[in-house]
Amino acid sequence: MIHYTLRCAEGHRFDGWFASSEAFGRQQEGGYLSCPMCGSSDVDRALMSPAIAKGGAEAAAPAHAEGAEATAPQEPSAGANVALTAERDERLRAAFAALRKAVEENGVDVGRNFPEEARRIHYGEAEPRGIYGQADLEEARALVEEGIDVLPLPILPEDRN
Ligand SMILES: [Zn+2]
Numbered sequence: 480m481i482h483y484t485l486r487c488a489e490g491h492r493f494d495g496w497f498a499s500s501e502a503f504g505r506q507q508e509g510g511y512l513s514c515p516m517c518g519s520s521d522v523d524r525a526l527m528s529p530a531i532a533k534g535g536a537e538a539a540a541p542a543h544a545e546g547a548e549a550t551a552p553q554e555p556s557a558g559a560n561v562a563l564t565a566e567r568d569e570r571l572r573a574a575f576a577a578l579r580k581a582v583e584e585n586g587v588d589v590g591r592n593f594p595e596e597a598r599r600i601h602y603g604e605a606e607p608r609g610i611y612g613q614a615d616l617e618e619a620r621a622l623v624e625e626g627i628d629v630l631p632l633p634i635l636p637e638d639r640n
Contacts, residue, residue, distance in 0.1 A: 480496050480497065480498060481496070481497055481498075481499065481500065481503075482494060482495070482496055483495050483496075483497065483503060483524050483525075484524070484525040485512065485514075485522050485523070485524060485525060486522070486523060486524070486525035487513075487514035487516070487517060487519040487521060487522050488519050488521035488522075489514065489516075489517050489519055491514050491515075491516040491517060491519075492525055493514065493515050493516070495512065496625075496626065497624065497625070498624035498625075499624075502621065502624040502625075503524075505617070505621060506621055506625070507522060507523070509617075509618075509621070511594065511595075511598065511621060513598070515602060515603075515604065518604075578632070579632055582609070582611050582630075582632060583611065585609045586608070586609030586610050586611045587608060587609070587610050587611075588610075588611060588612055589610045589611070589612040590612045590613060591612065591613050592612060593610065593611070593612030593613055593614045593618075594614050594618040594619075594621070594622060596610055596612070597610065597614075597622055597627050597629060598622070598625070598627065601625070601626075601627045611632065614629065619631065
């Protein structure tokens with residue numbers, strides 16, 4: 480993980496933690512970064528200014544859960560967990576179906592807003608609750624790199640129809 484001090488177009492400064500500088504670049508280009516104070520997605524890295532003491536009126540608001548490790552940079556593992564099973568495995572299909580049912584019963588469908596809404600919840604800008612929806616592979620990867628736990632929902636054979 481690397482730490483950047485970020486700055487929005489309004490001049491608000493806040494902290495961001497990223498898996499890598501590339502992860503930061505992707506999130507910035509995708510417009511996924513937003514200022515916790517004004518919501519602006521016009522966010523860039525602030526120039527490091529070690530002479531300025533923290534703790535003033537513009538104290539940085541942590542944009543990530545406390546306790547994030549700044550040391551020991553680690554590349555995220557390249558692959559996601561995958562499994563290959565026979566499509567006819569009824570027990571697995573039943574388990575997948577039960578998982579989806581539980582998610583759908585306990586969560587709110589936010590559709591394509593999922594990445595944005597997941598971030599708002601993660602960063603405390605929205606009420607914590609279960610949500611589900613759609614994210615493409617890049618979006619899901621970016622969420623995971625930000626430390627947001629997302630659970631890929633299995634696709635059931637009947638969904639492919
Ligand atoms: Zn701002």
